Structure formats: C-alpha cells, structure tokens
Amino acid sequence: MKSIKQKFSVPFKYTVHFTEEIFSLNNALFAHTVKDSRVAKVFFVIDEGVATVHPSLCGDIKKYAEAHSQHFILCADPMIVPGGEGVKNNKRYVEQILDASNTYGIDRHSFIVAIGGGAILDMAGFATAIAHRGIRHIRIPTTVLAQNDSGIGVKNSVNAYKKKNFLGTFAPPFAVINDSTFLNTLDDRDWRSGISEAVKVALIKDASFFEWLEANAVDLTARKMPPMEELIYRCAKMHLDHIAGGDPFEMGSSRPLDFGHWAAHKLEQLTNYELRHGEAVGIGICLDATYSYLKGLISVEDLNRIISLFKKLKFPIHIPELSGDNLVNGLEEFREHLGGELTIMLLSDIGQGVEVHEMDTQLIFKAAEKLEEFQKE
Amino acid sequence: MKSIKQKFSVPFKYTVHFTEEIFSLNNALFAHTVKDSRVAKVFFVIDEGVATVHPSLCGDIKKYAEAHSQHFILCADPMIVPGGEGVKNNKRYVEQILDASNTYGIDRHSFIVAIGGGAILDMAGFATAIAHRGIRHIRIPTTVLAQNDSGIGVKNSVNAYKKKNFLGTFAPPFAVINDSTFLNTLDDRDWRSGISEAVKVALIKDASFFEWLEANAVDLTARKMPPMEELIYRCAKMHLDHIAGGDPFEMGSSRPLDFGHWAAHKLEQLTNYELRHGEAVGIGICLDATYSYLKGLISVEDLNRIISLFKKLKFPIHIPELSGDNLVNGLEEFREHLGGELTIMLLSDIGQGVEVHEMDTQLIFKAAEKLEEFQKE
Incomplete structure (x- = not known):
C-alpha cells in the first residue's frame, strides 16, 4: 500500500503593544497597525460596559478614523455587545458578527477589532476566525486579566451545552494593543482578579516574580498604576514565551498555563459566572497548592x-x-475538554511546576476543607 | 511605548494512505491509524449515497470495530447525512455532529471519521475543527475529486449567506485514507469530474503530467482503474507538495491551486450545484486558458x-x-473571499502558471463567447 507523508510548519507572528490613550489623535499606533497596501476596512466590536464608562470612545474612534482616512475606514458603526461570560453563552453575538462580515464585505485582509474583557475577545475572536477561514483580528483588551493572559494568546471560544469553551479554534490575532487607560475605570474586583494569572505563571515558572508580587501586593491592591503596568508586562511576556516555546495549538495533553484552572472552570459555571474568572483561578491555585502540600510536594511554609x-x-x-461532587465532576470535565490522558499541573516548589496524571479524590476533598479553614483564619 | 514580538511555528503532519477494502478484516490500516495509548473512541459520519450503494458498509464497520476492540470502540451508530453541496447549506448537519461530540464525550484525542464526497468532508471537517478547538479528524474520501484534491488538503467549510465556503477553518486532518474500492460505484459524471483537478495541477505545474493525461484520456473515460489510481496518486502528490511548499493557511493573496476556480464557484452556485464542482472547474479552466490565449500568453495550439x-x-x-453579469459578479465574489488584492492564475505555457492582478472584462466576455463556439464544434 502506498502512502504520502505530508509535513509542514505554519509560521505565525504578532505584536503585543503597550500604550495609553489609543484613540488620541496624536497616537499613531492603531493607524500604523492596520496600514497596508490599500485602505483597510475596519469593523469594531465593543464591550457595552467599556462604552458606558468611556462615553467618548465611539466618537473618538470616528474622529481617529477620519484623521487617518488614508490608512483605514470604518465600514459601519461599532457593534456594542454586553460584557461578561453571558456573551459567550448566546449564539446570536457570533451570528451578528458573521452577518456584519457578509453585509459589509469584510474580507480576509480587512480587520475586526474587539475592545473589551476576555469574554468578548473570546467570542469575537471565534466569529472572526471562522468567517472566510479567518479575518484579521485585532484585540484591545480592557481588563487586567485580558491584558496579561486571556487576550494575548492564540485561543478563542464560546460556550455550548453548558460547557465552557466547548466551541473554538486556535487562531493567533493579527495584533494585540494593551491600553492601560482602560484599567483606570475597572471596578476593584476586575482590577484585582487578573492578578491571579500573574501569581500562576510566577508559581510555575519564576520564583523571583513571585517575590516581586509579595513585595508589591499592597501597592497593587491600592490601585497604583506603575506596579500594575509592570505586572501586566512581565506576566504577558512569560505567557507569550510559554506559548512560543511549547505546544501553541495544544496537540498534546500538557497545559501548564492551566495550573489551577480545572477547579476554576467548574466554580465559574456553578456560580453562574458571578465569580470572576480570575477569582476562580485564585481559588483553584490555592486548592492545587494545598493538594501539592498534602502530597508532600511543597513545604508548609511555601x-x-x-x-x-x-x-x-x-x-x-x-x-x-x-x-464533593462538584470537585469530581470538575476534574472529569477538564479531562474531557483536554482529551486524552488527564494532566494536572501541581507545584514542586515556588517557581516550579510539576505535572501529574492522577489525582487522589480524598486528598482533593481534604485540600478543599483546608481552604475553608484558611478562609476563616 | 513597549511591545513584545510574538513569533512561533506550528508543525503539522499527516499521512495520505492509498488502500483497498478498508474495512475488510484483514486490512489493519484503519485500526493502526487510530491506535493510541488508550482505546480510542471513534464516531463515523457517512454519506447517504455511499451507504446506499455499499449496503454492507455500516455492518462491516461494526464487525471491524469488534475485531479491533483493543484499539478502538464505536461510541455510537454512524450518522448518515445526505451527500452533495446541500449538506453544506444547512446548519443542522454541523449541529448534529456537535451534539454527538457533546453527548458521547468525544474529546480532542477521540476521532470523528467522515466517509463521503468533498461536501461531506468539508462539512464534517468544519464541525470537527471547532468542537473542543479540534477533535482528531480522519477523512475517507469516496470520489475522484475528494481523493485527489479537496479531501486531502487543510481546508474545511460550509456555505452561508448563499456564499460558498463563507465559514470554515484551516485544520489539517489527522489522516486521510483513499480507498479505491469506493470509486467503482461512482456514476460516470462523478468518476470523470474530479479529473479536471488533475488537468489543473498539470497545466500550472507539470507539462509531462499533461501529456500523460492526453495519452490516457480514452482509458480514463472508459473507467479503467489502473490509470485512475495513477492519476489520483500523482495529482494528490502535487497538491500536497504545493501546500507544504507554499502558504498552507493562505495568509497571502496567492492561490495557484484555485486556477479556474473563480468562474467555477459562480457556475456551481448559479446551477444550484447541479453542475459538479469538477465540471465547473473544467469550464473555469477552459475559460482562463482561452483568456490566456486572447491575452497573448499561450499559443493557439496550446x-x-x-x-x-x-x-x-x-x-x-x-x-x-x-x-455577462455572472462573470463580473463571480470575479468580485472571488476577490472578496480571497481578500486583499485580486490574484488570478493564468497560463504562460502548458505546465506553467502565471499570476495576474487585473482581469479585462471585455476579454473575459470574449473568452466566454469562444467557449460557446468550442462547445458547438
């Protein structure tokens, strides 16, 4: 029997920019990002919450487009969509973006730009990835979580069958633009919650970053911008380096960046997404760190x-x-979404992750009980 | 302003196998293909037309699965779907595959296998690519066209907004298995129509293959299997080499393998897909070859x-x-789907393609008129 072995690599590249006041008329970054051999068509999808606390945003974008009309035009008014996980639960938002792609003739060399938190970037990224097999997608994340973690990677998704991220693709963005101006208007929970992803990468990869987080925790919760900008840059850099150096499209079963996430996904779903993703990840990390301690992998001091x-x-x-059952089901759903062999990241030290392929249910229960005690202390 | 430049390559590989009697109990190829560290879950999606002319197929698959139960299990009865382009026009088929993925817990290391013509492979490939961000997908193409061209590449799609392939992704299959047994039951039009894709690659890349096609044309239309097997192998090899050596996920505007396709897509749509894709491509190639002659690019003898x-x-x-307008609209829709600059492949010789970025409408009309004369001769 004959056969032909097909083998190739597909190169991807994109830049994550850090800026302020992105649509200020003297900030040329966005116009340069979409600059091409022809005048680009651009369509915006904007988080309703962001548009509300930045009431001049849509007007600013319009003026900016007029000032840079030699580089791009807006093919329609921005589409305003509700923020939060709900936007990933309802098919109509993906359909609205697809409708717009058809109506306005948005082709593979045009741009769909999403401004908002991680959920909107996930949803818009999915719609953008499947229209014409991939329209150019620019992400402008507005939360700490999206700027340092979920908005800068290569994944998109929506929820289906009550399962988080059941549908999605791997599709690197054309560019990401992190604008720290948006962070000022976050409420305290959203300001804080993305910090857990920085703790995550620190714990599995970089003890010195963990020490930096300990030293800056008070300033961070006091909403000081310089340490937050540093946190986002360092976390984003480690996140991006991990993707580039590993298995970007997750063909194996190992997902170090999902440390703490198996319990987190379940908690988000059980609280109807009232719990923020970052908060859920914080609890998930505490759970798996406690489990690591109970397994004898890390010291009580750590x-x-x-x-x-x-x-x-x-x-x-x-x-x-x-x-109880929530923990058992959460683990099983994570395994199913991952596919193949169960692979869970634990800690063998601060700054050092270690993967295991089995989890002891009784020990998970015990870890959860210990967390309840910690909470009360 | 700071920035981080992200850059990585994603390696892909898959094998295109050529076999006979794939589910015969002494053919271990399929079982070896799905063999993994655990017993694989496998779900089949089968072309109704194929199941009808091969009434023992579903039973054979069941017996084959029982005989190879150490390697894989069927997680449900096969899903039977209608063949032809209609399956890409109706959302429910994609939804049925997603439903099955959810119901049967088909994870990223499980397999969804599609058996059928190009349309079913496109549709099932799309569903498979977006569930869990990509379930392993095996294609078993049953037509000449799917075995030498559409079923062996990296694209999937469904139609939307009355536009062919409006939705889709680039997602290399896990494996492709070409079983020549299925070709015996094709009707004459389906047997012949895929030959146009072989003429296509010959014309743009390999004059000696074109000469081989001229020498074997009579035997091919007489349904002789050995030359058809050779045609499929040579065409598949050139198609795969082109993908691997070029721009597999089509990030640029150049698509040499779309030679003759701009008019073909429009003709398929205008005839409500009564015209086979391969037949439409044949007319599209004749049109662009005649245009090439009228432009002075090739001789009248060629x-x-x-x-x-x-x-x-x-x-x-x-x-x-x-x-008339059909030609003008077809060209514009092709440009929109391609995105960016119009790029059309023409011929500068037999075996030598040449790309142009402008098409002269009056000359297209003239080429179409000449084809009408050729048809009458």
Whole structure:
C-alpha cells in the first residue's frame, strides 16, 4: 500500500503593544497597525460596559478614523455587545458578527477589532476566525486579566451545552494593543482578579516574580498604576514565551498555563459566572497548592506564602461550591475538554511546576476543607 | 511605548494512505491509524449515497470495530447525512455532529471519521475543527475529486449567506485514507469530474503530467482503474507538495491551486450545484486558458490541446450561465473571499502558471463567447 507523508510548519507572528490613550489623535499606533497596501476596512466590536464608562470612545474612534482616512475606514458603526461570560453563552453575538462580515464585505485582509474583557475577545475572536477561514483580528483588551493572559494568546471560544469553551479554534490575532487607560475605570474586583494569572505563571515558572508580587501586593491592591503596568508586562511576556516555546495549538495533553484552572472552570459555571474568572483561578491555585502540600510536594511554609499572598490581594480562598461532587465532576470535565490522558499541573516548589496524571479524590476533598479553614483564619 | 514580538511555528503532519477494502478484516490500516495509548473512541459520519450503494458498509464497520476492540470502540451508530453541496447549506448537519461530540464525550484525542464526497468532508471537517478547538479528524474520501484534491488538503467549510465556503477553518486532518474500492460505484459524471483537478495541477505545474493525461484520456473515460489510481496518486502528490511548499493557511493573496476556480464557484452556485464542482472547474479552466490565449500568453495550439483534452474527457466546455453579469459578479465574489488584492492564475505555457492582478472584462466576455463556439464544434 502506498502512502504520502505530508509535513509542514505554519509560521505565525504578532505584536503585543503597550500604550495609553489609543484613540488620541496624536497616537499613531492603531493607524500604523492596520496600514497596508490599500485602505483597510475596519469593523469594531465593543464591550457595552467599556462604552458606558468611556462615553467618548465611539466618537473618538470616528474622529481617529477620519484623521487617518488614508490608512483605514470604518465600514459601519461599532457593534456594542454586553460584557461578561453571558456573551459567550448566546449564539446570536457570533451570528451578528458573521452577518456584519457578509453585509459589509469584510474580507480576509480587512480587520475586526474587539475592545473589551476576555469574554468578548473570546467570542469575537471565534466569529472572526471562522468567517472566510479567518479575518484579521485585532484585540484591545480592557481588563487586567485580558491584558496579561486571556487576550494575548492564540485561543478563542464560546460556550455550548453548558460547557465552557466547548466551541473554538486556535487562531493567533493579527495584533494585540494593551491600553492601560482602560484599567483606570475597572471596578476593584476586575482590577484585582487578573492578578491571579500573574501569581500562576510566577508559581510555575519564576520564583523571583513571585517575590516581586509579595513585595508589591499592597501597592497593587491600592490601585497604583506603575506596579500594575509592570505586572501586566512581565506576566504577558512569560505567557507569550510559554506559548512560543511549547505546544501553541495544544496537540498534546500538557497545559501548564492551566495550573489551577480545572477547579476554576467548574466554580465559574456553578456560580453562574458571578465569580470572576480570575477569582476562580485564585481559588483553584490555592486548592492545587494545598493538594501539592498534602502530597508532600511543597513545604508548609511555601503553602502559607501562597495563601497569604492571595489574602493580601483580597482574593476569596474558598466558596461553598468547592466541595464533593462538584470537585469530581470538575476534574472529569477538564479531562474531557483536554482529551486524552488527564494532566494536572501541581507545584514542586515556588517557581516550579510539576505535572501529574492522577489525582487522589480524598486528598482533593481534604485540600478543599483546608481552604475553608484558611478562609476563616 | 513597549511591545513584545510574538513569533512561533506550528508543525503539522499527516499521512495520505492509498488502500483497498478498508474495512475488510484483514486490512489493519484503519485500526493502526487510530491506535493510541488508550482505546480510542471513534464516531463515523457517512454519506447517504455511499451507504446506499455499499449496503454492507455500516455492518462491516461494526464487525471491524469488534475485531479491533483493543484499539478502538464505536461510541455510537454512524450518522448518515445526505451527500452533495446541500449538506453544506444547512446548519443542522454541523449541529448534529456537535451534539454527538457533546453527548458521547468525544474529546480532542477521540476521532470523528467522515466517509463521503468533498461536501461531506468539508462539512464534517468544519464541525470537527471547532468542537473542543479540534477533535482528531480522519477523512475517507469516496470520489475522484475528494481523493485527489479537496479531501486531502487543510481546508474545511460550509456555505452561508448563499456564499460558498463563507465559514470554515484551516485544520489539517489527522489522516486521510483513499480507498479505491469506493470509486467503482461512482456514476460516470462523478468518476470523470474530479479529473479536471488533475488537468489543473498539470497545466500550472507539470507539462509531462499533461501529456500523460492526453495519452490516457480514452482509458480514463472508459473507467479503467489502473490509470485512475495513477492519476489520483500523482495529482494528490502535487497538491500536497504545493501546500507544504507554499502558504498552507493562505495568509497571502496567492492561490495557484484555485486556477479556474473563480468562474467555477459562480457556475456551481448559479446551477444550484447541479453542475459538479469538477465540471465547473473544467469550464473555469477552459475559460482562463482561452483568456490566456486572447491575452497573448499561450499559443493557439496550446489552447486547442487544452480544449481537446476536456472534450476527450467528455466535459462540458460552456453552459449558458457563463455570461455577462455572472462573470463580473463571480470575479468580485472571488476577490472578496480571497481578500486583499485580486490574484488570478493564468497560463504562460502548458505546465506553467502565471499570476495576474487585473482581469479585462471585455476579454473575459470574449473568452466566454469562444467557449460557446468550442462547445458547438
């Protein structure tokens, strides 16, 4: 029997920019990003919450487009969509973007730009990835979480069958633009919650970053911008380096960046997404750190440092949903979404992750009980 | 302003196998293809037309699965779907595959296998690509066209907004298995129509393959299997080499393998897909070859050889829909789907393609008129 072995590599590149006042008339970054051999067609999808706290945003974009009309034109008014996980639960938002792509003749060399939190970027990224097999997509993340983690990577998704991220693709963006101006208007929970992803990369990869987080925890919760900008840059850099150096499209079963996420996904779903993703990840990290301690992988001192940091950052450590069948089901759903062999990241030290392929259910329960005690302390 | 430049390559590989009697109990190829560290879950999507002319197929698959139960299990009965372009026009088929993925817990390391013509492979490939960001997908193409061209590449799609392939992704299959047994039951039009894709790659890349096609045209239309197997292997090899050596995910505007396709897509749509894709491509190639002659790019002798070959292969050369606004609209829709600059492949010789970025409408009309004359000759 004959056969032909097909083999190739597909190169991807994109830049994550850090800026302020992106649509200020003297900031040329956005116009340069969409600059091409022809005048680009651009369509915006904007988080309703962002548009509300930045009432001049849509007008600013219009003026900016007029000032840079030699580079791009707006093919329609921005589409305003509700923020938060709900936008990933309802098919109509993806359909609205596809409708717009058809109506306005948005082709593969045109741009769909999403401004908002991680959920909107996930949803718009999915619609953009499947129209014409991929329209150019620019992400402008407006939350800490989206700027340092979810908005800068290569994944998009929507929810289906009550399962988080059931539908999606791997599709690197054309560019990401992090504008720190948007962070000023976040409420305290959203300002804080993305910090857990920085703690995550620090714990599995970089002890010195963890120490920096301990040293800056008070300033971070006090909403000081310079340490937050540094946190976002460092976290984003580690996140991007990990993607580039590993398995960008996750063909294997290993997903180090999902440390703490198996319990987190379940908690988000059980609280109907009232719990923020970053908060859920904080609890998930505390759970898996405690499990690592109970397994004899890390010392009690290390565990205490981790729990203390999350407390200093004003994260919840435990919620009632973290118990019993919820834990068992959460683990099984994670395995199913991952596919193949169960692979869970634990800690062998601060700054050092270690993967395991089995989890002891009784020990998970015990870890959850310990978190309940920590919460009360 | 700071920035981080992200850059990586994603490696892909898959094998295109050539076999006979794929589910015969002494053919271990399929079982070896899905063999993994655990017993694989496998779900089949089968072309209704194929299941009808091969009434033992579903039973054979069941017996084969039982005989190879150490390697894989069927997680449900096969899903039978209608063949032909209609399956890409109706959302429910994609939804049925997604439903099955959810219901049967088909994860990223499980397999969805599609058996059928190009349309079913396109549709099932799309569903498979977006569930869990990509379930392993095996294609078993049953037509000449799907075995030598559409079923072996990296694209999937469904139609939307009355536009062919409006939705889709680039997602290399896990494996492709070409089983020549299925070709025996094709009707004459389906047997012949895929030959146009072989003429296409020959014309743009390999004059000696074109000469081989001229020498074997009579045997091919007489349904002799050995030359058809050779045609499929050579065409598949050139198609795969082109993908690997070029721009697999089509980030630029150049698409040499779309030679003859701009008019073909429009003709398929205008005839409500009564015209086969391969037949439409045949007419599209004749049109662009005639245009190349009228532009002074190829000699009248070369043009006559091309038209004669299609006539010998019993292809239609012209249909009434190939005229006026249809041509203008077809060109514009192709440009929109491609995105960016219009890029059309023409011929500068037999075996030598040349790209142009402008098409002269009056000359297109004249080429279509000449085809009408050729058709009558």
